[in-house]
Amino acid sequence: IFATPIPVGYTKHTSRFLFLWLFFLPWALTEQLGVGTVFAQQVLSFGLLGIEDVGIQIEEPFSVLPLKKICFKIANEGQIVRSSFDFLEEQGSKSKASQRLQMA
Known part of the structure; x- marks a missing residue:
């Protein structure tokens, strides 16, 4: 399992999906939060993109760290x-x- 690399397509797909989801998120939150959408978008983006970065480092620790x-x-x-x-x-x-x- 250690020697089997994770296909690059999996990482690219999840990354693109996350960015697309975060791009459309403000339109979904505007009705409920109004101006607070900006703050909520920043907090959610920071958290989710941070989790994605940690996941990438865990996938390939020997080439990233x-x-x-x-x-x-x-x-x-x-x-x-x-x-x-x-x-x-x-x-x-x-x-x-x-x-x-x-x-x-």
Whole structure:
């Protein structure tokens, strides 16, 4: 299933249908909402187009998301954490050595 791509026609069809539906929506809402149609149209368009964008990213995450950049950042953060632990271990061993000298 992972290797089977979603046909481009499905994505294009749903996208075109959504834009067409949003284009005609103000004519359907004008009688009930009047001037509020503008605000309702903006809110509905923002929500539905956002859901569509998330759907496109979920369909093809490896070609849409900047995975190399994300992995590089995670690797850098891991190296920073590791170097800070190495530094703390070095400081701990130096303090243990100084304690041994003071005991002697």
